[in-house]
Amino acid sequence: MASVAVPDRQWIARGVERTSASRFATLLAPWFLLLAFGLYSAYLCLRYGLNQTNMDNRFPFGLWIFLDLAIIALGAGAFFTGFLVYILKMKELKPVLNTAVVVGFICYSGAVGILGIDVGQPLRSWFTFWHPNTHSMLTEVCFCITCYLVVLLLEYIPVLLRNRQLRRVPSFLIFEHRFHMLVPVLAGVGTLLSFFHQGSLGGLYGVLRGRPFAFREGFAIWPSTFFLFILSAIAAGPSFLLLISSLVEKITARRLVDTAVLRRLGFISGILTAVYVVAKSVDTLEWLNVTSPALGFAPWEHYAYKPFGTWLMLAEIVLFGLVPAGMLLHPKTASRRGWLIAGAGLVCCGILLNRFTMTIQTLALPTLAFDEFLSYVPSWQEVASFGAVIAYGVIVYSVSYRYLPLFPREKKEVNHVSGR
Amino acid sequence: MKTRRYGMVIDLDRCTGCGGCMVACAAENNVPPSSPRATVRTGLTPMRVQPVSNGAAGAARREVFMPLMCMQCEHETPCVSVCPQQAVEVDKATGIVTQMPQRCLGCRYCMTACPYHARYFNWQDPEWPAGMEHSLNPGVATRMRGVVEKCNLCHARLHSAEDKAAARKTSEIDPGDYVPACVASCPTNAILFGDLADPGSAVAQAAKSPQSFRLLEKLGTEPKVHYRSNRPWVRALADGRPGATQEVQRG
Amino acid sequence: MFPGVDGFHWSFGHVLFLGLFFAITLTICGTVVRAIWSSVRDFRTRRASAICWDLEFAELPDEERRCRHELAGRVAERTCPNGFDCRNCSEYEKFACLKAVAPGGTFGLDYPAGRLYHRGHTWVEAQSDGTWTIGLDDLADHLIGMPDKVDLPKPGETIDANGTAWRVRKGRNEMRVRAPMDGTVVETGGPETGWYLRVRPDGMPNLRHLLRGPEVSAWLSRELERLQIQLGTAGAGPSLADGGILMKGLIDAMPEADWDDALAATFLES
Numbered sequence: 056m057a058s059v060a061v062p063d064r065q066w067i068a069r070g071v072e073r074t075s076a077s078r079f080a081t082l083l084a085p086w087f088l089l090l091a092f093g094l095y096s097a098y099l100c101l102r103y104g105l106n107q108t109n110m111d112n113r114f115p116f117g118l119w120i121f122l123d124l125a126i127i128a129l130g131a132g133a134f135f136t137g138f139l140v141y142i143l144k145m146k147e148l149k150p151v152l153n154t155a156v157v158v159g160f161i162c163y164s165g166a167v168g169i170l171g172i173d174v175g176q177p178l179r180s181w182f183t184f185w186h187p188n189t190h191s192m193l194t195e196v197c198f199c200i201t202c203y204l205v206v207l208l209l210e211y212i213p214v215l216l217r218n219r220q221l222r223r224v225p226s227f228l229i230f231e232h233r234f235h236m237l238v239p240v241l242a243g244v245g246t247l248l249s250f251f252h253q254g255s256l257g258g259l260y261g262v263l264r265g266r267p268f269a270f271r272e273g274f275a276i277w278p279s280t281f282f283l284f285i286l287s288a289i290a291a292g293p294s295f296l297l298l299i300s301s302l303v304e305k306i307t308a309r310r311l312v313d314t315a316v317l318r319r320l321g322f323i324s325g326i327l328t329a330v331y332v333v334a335k336s337v338d339t340l341e342w343l344n345v346t347s348p349a350l351g352f353a354p355w356e357h358y359a360y361k362p363f364g365t366w367l368m369l370a371e372i373v374l375f376g377l378v379p380a381g382m383l384l385h386p387k388t389a390s391r392r393g394w395l396i397a398g399a400g401l402v403c404c405g406i407l408l409n410r411f412t413m414t415i416q417t418l419a420l421p422t423l424a425f426d427e428f429l430s431y432v433p434s435w436q437e438v439a440s441f442g443a444v445i446a447y448g449v450i451v452y453s454v455s456y457r458y459l460p461l462f463p464r465e466k467k468e469v470n471h472v473s474g475r
Numbered sequence: 476m477k478t479r480r481y482g483m484v485i486d487l488d489r490c491t492g493c494g495g496c497m498v499a500c501a502a503e504n505n506v507p508p509s510s511p512r513a514t515v516r517t518g519l520t521p522m523r524v525q526p527v528s529n530g531a532a533g534a535a536r537r538e539v540f541m542p543l544m545c546m547q548c549e550h551e552t553p554c555v556s557v558c559p560q561q562a563v564e565v566d567k568a569t570g571i572v573t574q575m576p577q578r579c580l581g582c583r584y585c586m587t588a589c590p591y592h593a594r595y596f597n598w599q600d601p602e603w604p605a606g607m608e609h610s611l612n613p614g615v616a617t618r619m620r621g622v623v624e625k626c627n628l629c630h631a632r633l634h635s636a637e638d639k640a641a642a643r644k645t646s647e648i649d650p651g652d653y654v655p656a657c658v659a660s661c662p663t664n665a666i667l668f669g670d671l672a673d674p675g676s677a678v679a680q681a682a683k684s685p686q687s688f689r690l691l692e693k694l695g696t697e698p699k700v701h702y703r704s705n706r707p708w709v710r711a712l713a714d715g716r717p718g719a720t721q722e723v724q725r726g
Numbered sequence: 727m728f729p730g731v732d733g734f735h736w737s738f739g740h741v742l743f744l745g746l747f748f749a750i751t752l753t754i755c756g757t758v759v760r761a762i763w764s765s766v767r768d769f770r771t772r773r774a775s776a777i778c779w780d781l782e783f784a785e786l787p788d789e790e791r792r793c794r795h796e797l798a799g800r801v802a803e804r805t806c807p808n809g810f811d812c813r814n815c816s817e818y819e820k821f822a823c824l825k826a827v828a829p830g831g832t833f834g835l836d837y838p839a840g841r842l843y844h845r846g847h848t849w850v851e852a853q854s855d856g857t858w859t860i861g862l863d864d865l866a867d868h869l870i871g872m873p874d875k876v877d878l879p880k881p882g883e884t885i886d887a888n889g890t891a892w893r894v895r896k897g898r899n900e901m902r903v904r905a906p907m908d909g910t911v912v913e914t915g916g917p918e919t920g921w922y923l924r925v926r927p928d929g930m931p932n933l934r935h936l937l938r939g940p941e942v943s944a945w946l947s948r949e950l951e952r953l954q955i956q957l958g959t960a961g962a963g964p965s966l967a968d969g970g971i972l973m974k975g976l977i978d979a980m981p982e983a984d985w986d987d988a989l990a991a992t993f994l995e996s
Contacts, residue, residue, distance in 0.1 A: 062898050064986050069996065070787060104620045105581075106598040111516035113592060115583035175581020175596065175621020182560040182578055186733035189743040193559040193584050198747055205754060222996070223902070228778050229768050234761035244753055264694055265553045265590025351693035351714050422590040423690060424715030425527040425541070429516075561733040 061220055066458050068219050071465050073457050083453060086446040093443020096436040097172045105175060109434040114418050118433035119173045122441050124256055124410040126162045127200070128284070129403060132292030133159020133207060134249035137242035139323070150316050151296050153214050153461040158299055160207045161451050165444035167204055172440060192258035199252030206245045210238060218458050250285055257284025260413045267350040268357045269417045271342060279338045280413070286334055290327035291406040293320040294379075294399035301396050303456065311462040314392060321395040325383025328402050332376040339368065360428040363416050371412065375405030476646045480549070480570035481628055482671040482699030483658075484681040485542055487709055489665035490524070492540030496657035496666070497522050500544075502610070503629055503656035505617045507601030517598045521545070521626040522657050529708045539709050542657070542666065544626035545593040546690065546698030547572050553696060554585035554594065570672075570699060571628050579622035586623060590691055591698070594625045628668075629655035650676075671699060688713040775886035779904075783809040785996030789952070794845075797948055798941040799827030809888065810845050812935040828940035829947050834972065835864040837946070842936035844906030845945070846994045848891065850936065853924070857912050858931070860891065861921040862903065865949060866992060870896050871975025878914040878922065885909060885925065887935075892922055896977050899985055901993050907931050949992070956988040 063076040073079070100107045110117040136155040139145040171177045183197045215221065216231035254277065260269040261278025271278040297320045300312045343354040358365045382388045382398030389395065419429050455461060500506070500522035509518055522544045529537045548554075552572055555563045562578035563585060565571070586594045600620040603611070611617070614631035618624050636652035650669060658668040669678035681687060687703040688710050704710055727744065728734065768774045783791065793804035794812070800821045812818045841849040847866040851859050862870075877893040885891050891905035909925030916922065937945055950972070957980060977985060990996070 061900070062986075069987055069990055104599045105596070106510070106512050106517065110583075111514065111598070112518075112586065112595050113516050115586035115596060173582075175583075175623075176579070176619070179560075179578070179580045182562075182580055185727050185731060186560045186562075186578065187727060187740075187743070188556075188558055188561040188733070189735075189737075189740045190556040191559050191584075193557060193582065195743070197559055198743075202747070202750055202754065209754070209758065219996075222782070225774055225778050226765065226769070228781055229774050230761060230765045232777060232781055233764040233768070234757070237757040237761055240753065240757050244750055248750065259584070262557070263553070263588050264551065264696065265588055265691075267694075349693070351691070352717070356716060418587065421717035423592070424712045424717060425525060426592075426717055 066218065066220050068460050071460075079453075079457060083450055086449045086453075089442050090446035090450065093439045093441070093446060096439035097443060099436055100172045100440065101177070105173075107434065107436045109432060109437065111431075113429050114415075114431040116414050116418060117431060118437045119169050119441065121411050121414040122444075123166045123169055123173075124414065125407050126444070127166050127256065128253065128288040128291050128406045128410065129295040130159045130162025130166075130292070131249060131253060131288035132294075132296040133162075133210075134203070134242075134245040135289045135292045136296065137210070137238075138246040141239040141242040142246065145319075147316060147319055150312050150463055151300055151320065153459070153463075154300060154303070155292075155296055156207065156210045156214055157452055157455045157461065158296065158448075160211045161448040163200065163204045163207055165447055167200065168447075169441065169444060192255045192262060195255040196252050196259065199248045199255065203245060203248040203252060206241050206248065209234075210241055210245070213238065214455070214459055214461070217460055249288075253288040254281040254285045257281045257413075260417060263417070264350070265422060266417050266420075267347050267352045267422075268420050269413060270346060270350065271338065272346055279341075283331070283335055283338060286327060286331040287406055287409060290324055290331050291402050293324040293327075294383075294402040296320055297324070297395060297399040298403060299452075301392065301399075303452075307456075309465065311465055313464065314390075317392060317395050318389060321383040321389055321398060324399060324402055325380050325389070328376060328405075329380040329384065332372055332380060335372055335376065339372070357420060360420065363412075363419065367408070367412055367416070371405055371408050375401050375408055379405070476568060476648075478568060478570075478672060479670040480672040480699060481669070482547060482570070482678060482682065482701065484667045484678050484687060484701040484703055486665045486667070487539050487541060487702055487704040488706070489663040490540045490542060490661075491663060491665075492524055492526060493662065494524050495660045495662060496542055497524055499656040499660035500626070503612055503615065503631075504624075505611050505615050507603060507617070508607075510599045510602065512599065517596075519595045519597065519624070521593075521595060521624065527712060537706075537708065539704070539706070539712075541702070541712075543591065543593065544657070544700065545572060545628075546591050546696070546700045547628065548696035548698050550695060550697035553588040553590065557584045557588045559584065569628075569633065571630065571633075572625075573627055573630065574623065574625055576616070576618040576622040576624055581621040581623065583623060590694060590696070594623050596623050597621060632656070686710070690714075772884075772886065775889035779888035780809055782994075782996045786994065790991050790994070792948070793821075794937060794941055794945070795821035795824070797944045799944060800824040810935055811888075813932045818934065826940040826944070828944040830940070830943055832864075832943055832946055833950060835868065835946065837864060837942050839939075842906070842933055842938050843942055843945070844904065844936055846888075846904035846906070847992055848903060848906045848922075850906050850933065851921075857924050857926045858907065858909065859915075859921045860906060860923040860925060861915075862894075862917075865946065865972070866903075868972050868974050869953075869976050869989070869992065870894060870901075871978050873917055876916055876922075878916070879911050881911050881913060883911050885911065885923070897981070897985075899977070899989050901989055902995060904994055906936060907933060952991060953988055956991065957983040957985075 067073050074082075108117060133155045136148055136152055140148050140152055171180070174180065183194055187194045187198070213231045213235050216227045221227050257280035258278055260266070261271040261273060261280030263269045269280070271280050273279040273281060297317055300317065304311050347354060347357070355365070358368065379398040379401035382394050382401070388398070415431065419431070421428055497520060501520075504521060506519050506521070522542060525541045525543050527539050527541055529535075531537070547570065549565070549570065552565055555565055555572065559582060560578055560580060562575040562580075564573055566573050581596070583596055586596060597618055597620050601617060612631070614635065632655060633653050636648040639652050640646065640648040655668055658666045667678045667681055669676040671679050671682060673679055681703060682701045684703060686705055687701045689698045689701050690713055693714055729736075734740070768777055788805055791805050793801065793806045795801045796804045801824075808815050837843070841851045843849050843863060847863045849861050849863050853859060873894045873896050875895040879885060879892060885905040885908065887905055887908050889905050890902050892903050894901045894903060907925070907927060908931065909927040911923055912926050913924040914922065915924070957976075973979060
């Protein structure tokens, strides 16, 4: 066995170009700084308590919950692409499958990390498993996200084991080969888990009888937000993948994914966004005319408080729903990368806005006659902690891109997008 | 012991807003002093007296003081169904919505669910100035940072009433033995407390009066804390449009 | 979570929820256990080596998977679909009877006719006592020169065709030399002896996959062409097209060249 360290170049696959190790380290340095600062903020919250945040008794959920829900929805591309490739046999999406797995892993591990500091007593997290309350959507979320994080980790391992040096270890290579044959099982399990937890995250808000802004009727124990969140997640997942792939192409100045694949992702996202717009419109009408009045709230009362006016609802459904659906489906625009990226971006913004309104707007609105409309601005510790998640994501993805064969097309031909 | 439904009827025409109930509650329940960083919205006040005005200005302005605490919801109790680890439950024998701080994860989902804002989170480590630990109530466990707490109708006093009943070898507690701190401290006897399931009790009869109301009845939570007032504008606060009246937060 | 733990209820919803959870957890664990068990079985049944080779071969670029018959001019263009394993190739007979068109000559390198050659640049030679000697071919020898370290298997160990025969380290490069045939190691040699291993195969070995005769020259020509391109970026020394002869110890002579790619392609590493 080699007792001398293997040089960096030999960790990188043959036939692909990567920048020098020192330049790579330089490029990642600011992200490491952000990660360090964010970890320090997280440490402050763990050491001194959640008074380090600006959350309070009227805003028990804040920036972290909003962003957690958003990145879990954006990370839905992992399970959905797996479902499309392994269960529906859409082989044309294989080129983005590895990226989807890495992005999904980053999103979920980041979300779980943030949740670890968001709760008041993180060491008690196992209580949910030991004394589960099966009536609670949050129990469901907890179980599913834990299982799914394990699934994502297991799906990431074969990608890791395809590293050039790790492949040289026969036991790793054989294990990767045998495990890869079982990945469709994991994809199926992942799909089942993801449907449930994406839905339950919506159910979290839909069951809140005490918050008529969020409360929805639905089917059996599941409020309509359960289904709407699933729909919006599977609509946003492919869009987010499209964005990430395009971003990576731009940064590396390489064509890594065929336009046909991006078009397919855009098409899937467009169709699902269109369905979501219809479903959401129907649900909103029902809520405005039936559900909310039954709880004693006149339809437009919820939007009487600046800046959360009706423009929010319209923005969510039209600007970030109908418009990108059109962009991703209309033949003239759906074939061009620029329009696809713009459409995907709008869809992802729609997710952010939806999760924002469900979390922050719900809590800002008064429930009692003598309540006030309240505002909340996250503290720097909250923002920095989430910054750590972003930095972590960039670092993990960059390292994965450098040392792992994420894009099969790259090996086949090395070509350049721009003349760099 | 027979099944009881402990509840309250608070007479808003008698409440002077003195805040004595808030102090008594804090003393009974070992509520720690606020830290210097605490704000109006991060304070721990299981009993909170809220001044509410009728929204008019000048001579037409009227105010009422509303003592607010856990409404002890009976039907589809919002906080019970949402707690991920069953740290909240409705005690079948007494109807009290109990909270287990030792099991609480601090996820604060119950706080989002409660429409009455009756739940409070321990945003910091409790600290008692030197010597103050001698004033702690030995019957009530202190809570740690990062858990939710709320009014539990002075559960420790219920336990001691039950102990006394057991010592007398009877199964029914003497209503005079179980009086929550806020009820006992009120100088105007504005808070009537007792077993709503006992049709003969004063509280059950007061709850049936046409001047009685509960907050947010349309939500269907069936709170066991009632209010009463002769003033129609006060009764309108029950289901009034949220945010309808201007109010000043009492620190 | 379990009956007996506070909070467990024998209600339909509760049991269904936990039942699903345990089923899913078992499925997930099951896949991992199954994969580990299959892997262990692959090693126990000695199929691991062959599977590894198949997987690595699939990752080689097309130019490094040219069928020997294409090299020998028997067929216009053919990528090997078999991992260079002509022993199991259904098309072998069809091509082998065609005439080989070869440039002839071995470019100043020593390739004795009595030996058979593996695409990974090793040779085998039958000995009178039923054993076979295995050595590094002259091209590889010229590239490496004097190795810094050689890791040979011990006598008694088995080697599998296309698996690892021995490892060589030179500078920052560590190469895995592929075994040309199956066998049990009887004796080890080294760079000084001119051969590396002497093995005893099980019965009469099938060596159809090894190159011989005019194929060797055709193959060498392609290899030298490849090396020229891969090392040419360093821009040193006269090229073979000018009639230059490959010098010994090329790694030492051209340290700044991209040896990573060149050596990987030479020793069939993906």
